[in-house]
Amino acid sequence: MTATAGADVDADAHRSRLAPNYAPLPVQLAWASGAWARDVRGRAYIDMLAGYSSLNFGHRHPALVAAAHAQLDRLTLSSRAFGHDLLEPFADALARLAAPAVRGDEPLVLPMNTGAEAVETAIKAARKWGYDVRGVAPERATIIVADGNFHGRTTTIVSFSTDDQARDGFGPFTPGFKVVPYADAEALRAAVDETTVAVLLEPVQGEQGVVVPPPDYLPAVRAICDDAGVLLIADEIQSGLGRTGTTFACELWDVQPDLMTLGKALGGGIVPVSAVVGREDVLEVLSPGTHGSTFGGNPLACAVGLAVVELLEGGTMQARARALGAHLHSRLATMASAGLIERSRGVGLWAGIDVDPGHLTGRELCERLLERGVLAKDTHGSTIRLAPPITIDEQDLDLALDRLGQALC
Ligand SMILES: *Cc1c(COP(=O)(O)O)cnc(C)c1O
DSSP states (O other): OOOOTTOOHHHHHHSOOSOSSOOOOSOOEEEEEBTEEEETTOOEEEESSHHHHTOTTOBTOHHHHHHHHHHHTTOOOOOTTSOOTTHHHHHHHHHHHHGGGSSSSSOEEEEESSHHHHHHHHHHHHHHHHHHTSOOOTTOOEEEEETTOOOOSSHHHHHTOOOHHHHTTOOSOOOOEEEEOTTOHHHHHHHOOTTEEEEEEOSSBTTTTSBOOOTTHHHHHHHHHHHHTOEEEEEOTTTTTTTTSSSSGGGGGTOOOSEEEEOGGGGTTTSOOEEEEEOHHHHTTSOTTSSOOSSTTOHHHHHHHHHHHHHHHTSHHHHHHHHHHHHHHHHHHHHHHTTSSSEEEESSSOEEEEOOTTTOOHHHHHHHHHHTTEEOEEEETTEEEEOOOTTOOHHHHHHHHHHHHHHTO
């Protein structure tokens, strides 16, 4: 409808004032706890998306909410112009959690806010390291990325997206990126040259539909990077922090990246918190004044981030993701043999499901799931992703999968 002067007041009141860059499912959430959410009418839903893995520990995890509440009563923002009493403890805790999974004995932490900012930070660090340390010719640094990647929405990041919708109309693009097929180590090896400073990959491609590479891929990428003396940057923003049954997805293949980007679940579903974690000799190229963020590492973010690290330290979340994940994948395999879905894949408590495109689009399936009290989201085409909170009860997971079975009939 076109708005005209004197148009019907009621109709006007219903016209959204939101820019249309999303097409949300028709539900208005008003409350949530654990794996359950309620809408404004009080209808209950099982959350099988978990904020794209931002809610790995469920909605309003008591330890995370308590940490946030306590911090709200004390200090919320300092800016990095000053220090505050949780900045070093947060960096120490996150470095300790990441140390076994990343190169370098004493990793550094660079806190930011959103995932895209962490990726931008890693790109800047890799380029500067390439010029300052590797001696790459000025303005020539390239970073190799994979087809089907998702690393965020900034102009630089969409410059190397292979999703037309994400790119079209947003040029001119940032040069210095080379795209190779995902899970093809030889193509990657062939793309490396004297300008290469880094390879940037998702160890599991989440937005692409939870695509898990073959077991020899990441080790081969690590070897190629070592041979060429270039950095391996693992984007663990969606795959990290327990989702795959390990703390970080790269641990599934015993591969240590030089840098990793973290985000999503690092903020516990409460505040945006992201970070780049990795080799001291790489991150230390970012000397004072070369990079920053007004909100990065703020006290509230650090309080929540610290509590998130504590939840992961014991390994019980990771074990739970493995156990529930095994159950999830066996139930999906049964659905595939019954012909309800075409195939499923994934690792830990994380699955991509392809349905018959002649039968249903992913969007239609998600609408049917919504009617049955399940929140899920298509990734693209006829693929949906399941990533419930790791804290979900097994009965609730089963209930969601029963409803998925019904929605597919
Ligand atoms: C979500 C995501 C990002 C971007 O994070 P934002 O917080 O939305 O900027 C980057 N990389 C991966 C792998 C992601 O899943």
